[in-house]
Amino acid sequence: MRILCRESGGVGIAYTDLLNSRAILKGAPRTLELAATNGLDQPCGMQLYGTSEDPLPEAAIWAIEHGARVIDINMGCPVDKVAKKHGGSLLLRDCANTMRLAEKLVKTIDRHSAGRVPLTAKMRLGWDPEHRVAPRLARDLESVGVALVTVHGRYTVQFFSGKANWDAIGEVVAAVRSIPIIGNGDVTEPQHVVELMKASGCHGVMIGRGALRTPWLFKQALALLKTGEALPEPSFNDKLRLVLRHLELIERHIGTERAVGEMRQRIAWYGKTFGHVKPLKEAVRTATDTQTVRDAIHEWMRPEYELCPRVERTGYNAELQGFKHDGVWAEGQC
Numbered sequence: 001m002r003i004l005c006r007e008s009g010g011v012g013i014a015y016t017d018l019l020n021s022r023a024i025l026k027g028a029p030r031t032l033e034l035a036a037t038n039g040l041d042q043p044c045g046m047q048l049y050g051t052s053e054d055p056l057p058e059a060a061i062w063a064i065e066h067g068a069r070v071i072d073i074n075m076g077c078p079v080d081k082v083a084k085k086h087g088g089s090l091l092l093r094d095c096a097n098t099m100r101l102a103e104k105l106v107k108t109i110d111r112h113s114a115g116r117v118p119l120t121a122k123m124r125l126g127w128d129p130e131h132r133v134a135p136r137l138a139r140d141l142e143s144v145g146v147a148l149v150t151v152h153g154r155y156t157v158q159f160f161s162g163k164a165n166w167d168a169i170g171e172v173v174a175a176v177r178s179i180p181i182i183g184n185g186d187v188t189e190p191q192h193v194v195e196l197m198k199a200s201g202c203h204g205v206m207i208g209r210g211a212l213r214t215p216w217l218f219k220q221a222l223a224l225l226k227t228g229e230a231l232p233e234p235s236f237n238d239k240l241r242l243v244l245r246h247l248e249l250i251e252r253h254i255g256t257e258r259a260v261g262e263m264r265q266r267i268a269w270y271g272k273t274f275g276h277v278k279p280l281k282e283a284v285r286t287a288t289d290t291q292t293v294r295d296a297i298h299e300w301m302r303p304e305y306e307l308c309p310r311v312e313r314t315g316y317n318a319e320l321q322g323f324k325h326d327g328v329w330a331e332g333q334c
């Protein structure tokens with residue numbers, strides 16, 4: 001998914017899912033799969049979660065040695081499995097302890113990477129509206145060397161309900177001295193990026209769920225920021241090509257068998273931007289192998305669907321990232 005978004009254009013940096021520090025160090029297969037990165041996936045941030053009881057510094061060293069250019073600490077996950085005792089949003093409930101953990105992490109990462117790898121944090125506004133800790137916590141994190149904070153404009157108790165509060169993200173922007181604050185929550189259209197930056201004064205925007213339906217959103221939003229005009233949607237055929245590319249990437253990542261199952265879920269998200277394509281979605285949902293998925297998608301490609309300008313495959317946004325790649329898939333890096 002990260003490579004697909006990067007190839008679509010406009011992505012500055014992408015982070016892994018949250019990774020359990022103990023599971024990383026034990027080499028748990030599922031966690032290693034989530035942590036996998038390669039030369040096409042740079043710069044890559046790895047997100048860790050845990051509490052001061054967990055071996056987060058050791059996991060951070062592991063992440064640096066396995067391709068992380070940034071380490072992020074999750075302070076926002078609301079899911080019981082994480083936030084009840086293992087970290088995530090739990091870190092918003094005991095800020096003093098969280099600060100000690102962050103300080104220790106900054107020191108370890110700094111030492112191990114000779115100052116090359118920054119520590120960032122991702123948080124919500126607070127556990128609940130009575131405890132809006134984000135502004136103070138972000139400022140304190142800055143004072144111990146955290147380089148950037150991303151704020152999802154919801155409280156933990158909200159999970160994903162209600163609307164993200166973009167104005168409240170502005171309070172975090174106002175509280176810190178000079179580190180960038182990245183705004184996050186409910187960005188699903190290019191103009192939302194501009195609106196969120198305007199409402200909060202944040203320095204950048206993180207996009208989550210919006211990318212599942214429209215991986216080209218980053219490219220459209222960046223164009224809007226730079227030129228005042230969003231790029232048009234990709235043509236229908238280009239969307240189909242993107243699904244084919246995604247299938248290829250998933251296959252290489254988790255193997256053919258699981259790729260079919262993964263695509264069943266993803267076609268529903270992609271399908272939302274496709275118009276009336278029930279038979280196509282049905283064909284993908286009932287396919288038992290990747291060739292059948294490919295055939296179904298190819299069957300829907302039509303010259304007359306090349307209506308919108310093609311989205312060029314830009315690979316990386318070299319200008320933003322100062323990064324060039326040789327186009328080689330680095331097999332088995334981790």
Ligand SMILES: Cc1cc2nc3c(=O)[nH]c(=O)nc-3n(C[C@H](O)[C@H](O)[C@H](O)COP(=O)(O)O)c2cc1C
Nearest residue numbers: 017018074122152184185186187206207208209210
């Ligand atoms: C299924 C799912 C998984 C998520 N996993 C993570 C995660 O691993 N780490 C994280 O910081 N946030 C995670 N989030 C939260 C998103 O990063 C983001 O903060 C939230 O969805 C709001 O932004 P959005 O409206 O752009 O999706 C997840 C959200 C969803 C829906």
